[in-house]
Amino acid sequence: MRKITIIGAGQAGLQLGFGLLSKGYHVTLVSNRSAEEIARGRVMSSQSMYDMAVGYERDLGLAWWDDSCPPITGVHMRAGNSEGQTLIDWRSPMAAPGQSVDQRIKMPAWMREFERRGGQLMIEEADLAALERYAEASDLVLVASGKGEIGQLFERDAERSTFDRPMRTISLTYVHGMKPRSDYSALNISINPGIGEYVNFPALTLSGACDIINLECIPGGPMDRWNEVSTPAEHLELAVELIHRFFPWEAPRCGELRLTDDLGTLVGRIPPTVRKPIGALPSGRKVLGMADVLVLNDPITGQGSNNASKCTMLYLDAILAHGERTFDAAWMQQTFERYWDYAQWVARFTNTHLLPPPPQLLKVFGACGCNPELAAKVANAFDDPRSLAPWYYDEAEADRLLETFAQPA
Structure with a gap:
């Protein structure tokens, strides 16, 4: 029986662990926190996930959680100014709908199930x-997880x-009391050019x-004021203030917000980074990175947990196909390149939204307002960003695409 060790008990590490267990591998999963510590801790991400x-x-x-997590059934994008x-x-x-399950619910439940299915769970701070x-x-x-x-x-x-x-600068706020949309639940994206973005969607947390x-x-x-915040109440107060000031069309839904819990907030900065996949230990032995360890994106397009899930399945297939052969550096590099064939399009999609919108996106987004078929094409790209190439990134290709949608049926 082949022995696989995975460092990190997040979306990627646990999902890969389950996949390998189902194929008869001996799997050790190393986490720096127990299930109970994760459940009692601070929120870790927004973790929106889509159909694939x-x-x-x-x-x-x-x-x-298909029956208990409120679905994300659509996309609503707006851009405007503070007036x-x-x-x-x-x-x-x-x-197809997406969903977001608080990792304080999902990861502890999965960790317990991992052990029930025969996996070995080690709680320790993994160093060199x-x-x-x-x-x-x-x-x-x-x-699958690594700092320091x-x-x-x-x-x-x-x-x-x-x-x-x-x-x-990214702030997350988990809230109850948001007024429901009048049409369908959605991934709401609002852009105030040159200032920042508001992203909102329904989720499931510890309190429902x-x-x-x-x-x-x-x-x-002007939105980067999170150094002023020192308490959960101040965090919520600033979030509501920024919504009213910079995204006033969203303010009517936010009149009665309250925090889900005092640990339902997070502030940080993420440098979008791609890393080389192979880590060499002092002994010369090699380890393989995966998911966010290698391709870290800003959460503006909500792709982190999706990337982790998709990376997992590519790695699982590669491990199974390799049989009893040695997992050498060539195999590690080849396995990552298969993942990069997908992840490069996620990175490009996300990075495009961190810069001022190029002309082709303004054209496409403008046309989406009067063309439901085109709007659906963009909305479904959150599930698979590969579908955006090449027209999302090239003005001439965007013009050609818009011509096809303008043609009468």
Whole structure:
């Protein structure tokens, strides 16, 4: 029986662990926190997931919240100014709903199930010495979570990394009391050019159905005031103030917001980064990174957990196909390149939204307002960003696409 060790008990690490267990592998999962500590802790992300990614969970028998998590059934995108004038306004249902399950619910439940299915769960802070120990005892070590000296094992890929610094200050706020939309639940994206973005969608948290608000603030701009906040109440107060000031069309839904819990807030900055996939330990042994460890995106397009799920299934297929052969550096690089064939389009999609909108996007978004078929095409791209190429990134290709939608049936 082949022995696989996975560092990190998040979306990628646990999902891969379940996949390998189902195929008879001996799997050790290393987490720096117990299930109870995660459940009692602070929110970790916004974790919106769409049909393809949730489908992989269903394939493994892990989609336990389909009936209790409020669905994300469409996309509504608006762009405007602080006076409330909207220049872009379009909406569309998605082909299949998405969902967001608080990781404080999902990960503890999955960790307990992982052990029930025969996996070995180790609670420890994995450092280089631990990685050496696991690498010696395992056929393969994968790093699905890593900071500090472990994160430094994976060199930044300057050619594939578009930015070298955080492009937004990000705040997450989990709330109850948001007024429901009058049509359908949606991924709501509002843009105030040059200032920041408001992203909102329904979710499931410890206290039941809720909404998550993600405010993306351009560093140094008028929304970047999170250094003023020192308590959960102040966090909520500032979030509501910023919504009223910069996204006034969203304010009517936000009149009675209250925090889901005092740990339902998060503030940080993420430098979008692509890293090289192979980490070399002092002994010379190699470990393979995966998911956010290698391709880290800003959450503005909500792709992090989707990437983790999709990376997992690509890695799982590659491991199974490799049989009893050695997991050498060539195999590691090839496996990552298969993932990069997908992840590069997610990175491009996300990075495009961190810059001023190029002319072709203004044309496309403007046309979405009067063309439901085009709007649906953009909305469904959140499930699979590969479908945006090449027209999302090239003005001539966008013009050709718009011509096809303008032709009479």
